[in-house]
Amino acid sequence: MKRKVFYSVLTVIIASFFLNNWYANNKKMGLPIVIPSYISTLADDSMEITLYYVKDRHDKRTLQKITFGDTDTAVEGDTSHFFEENTSKLHTIDTFNYQTLNRASFHISAGEIADIYKKDILAKDIQVILSDGTKIPANIKHFEILKTKKEEKLSFISSGGSSDGTGYTKFKAKQNMNLTLINMPKELKKYYDVQVMKSNQRVDLPIKLNKGETLSINTKIKGNIPFSYDAIIPLLSDKDRVGFISLLNNSTISEKDIENLVKEYGR
Template identity: 25%
Template structure:
């Protein structure tokens, strides 16, 4: 009798193991899923960028190249000097991992490439080739002209709040302030403008420039950029402060510029930029929701 119960118990354990294995296999990703990257780059020589993607924890492949039209990117060799590319798990979520790969975009043509794409062909070391949505990449010519706006101060906080202080070195007109992904990031990225000459908020007189970094977004002096009536006129010596903030949308990665565009009193157009960069930090619920949105499948653990 005891022997019979033993074999029944052993059989139930085997059935449970098989069921769990089938369930785990059914939750495997068919292919890696890239986070949404918003990359705005001046394409002159070579550019170094980090990409992040979710994949199965047992995936032993590495990325060999990333391509889109004339854009060509190859991973940087891992430390050690042997030319190899090692797997780097940025975050671990059980059966899934968030991996990062550092790539360099190369410009083989010697001129400045003007290009835009929302997906790339990704080649892996095991021979797989996937066409992956990667967010939005824009390349544009590099601006080498000296700006009439001198940047006097720049800082950022760990809650993705950025502030920059500019001073006009000659009379000028500001005609636009923004970034390249106005439509993509309208619910995630915000900009405020303040100039002491034409104060948008009387509270600004009581704050030093550094103090807003400790305040909530609504308490920061200035107007949201969409509420600003352009143009803004600045005389020599006038200052302009730009505050920008990225929301807590963890599945979006920024490597882009905010810009100030205008014309000097002498009639020369200018375009001043400042780099914004973020890295993701996902929670398990972010992974579940993101995979579900990309695969239309339930990924609950």
């Protein structure tokens, strides 16, 4: 009887061991997955591209380089090519049961952005390289470069807000003008309530703005945004760009979000 109990318990222990191993392995992603992002920038400004990525807890690989089409990447210190990596900006910012959430930032100069613009690089052309040389999609859903700043008819006064993108940008008119449109990227429209304030009063577009009057663009987030972004949004007047507002967001993610990422982009 005791022998039967012993073998029964042993069988349960062995089965539990293999079941736990199976479950843990089933939770592994294999290759890291970059969280979807939206990026826009100005061709005559430098920028930092920050990508967030999820990897298995014991995966030692880090995101090391970013490539735009067939453009070369470079090791740090070699300025003869594009897109140096700043390893001091690699961070682990959160840990889950089976994965970690990480981020990597890359500085891109204004000259490099201009070269990317000339090559007509699309979001699907952008990839990242892991520390072991493995290349994976950068998972950028929209990549936009605004070619140049035209002569601005609005002078910048101030801006503020939080890292989730809620904030304001305030301008003053340099001349009489008609403001007809805020060119909000379609990927972000449904997530934001945008308010236009003229001399501290809420107004609807189109509006006439007289010289010396102030204009504030207020953005209020409406819900959780499922991707990270760094977006430059131009203000348009009679088809001219007259000023720019910026939206920034640091990505947040849960265990459930990781499961959904693996289902959509994983093995």
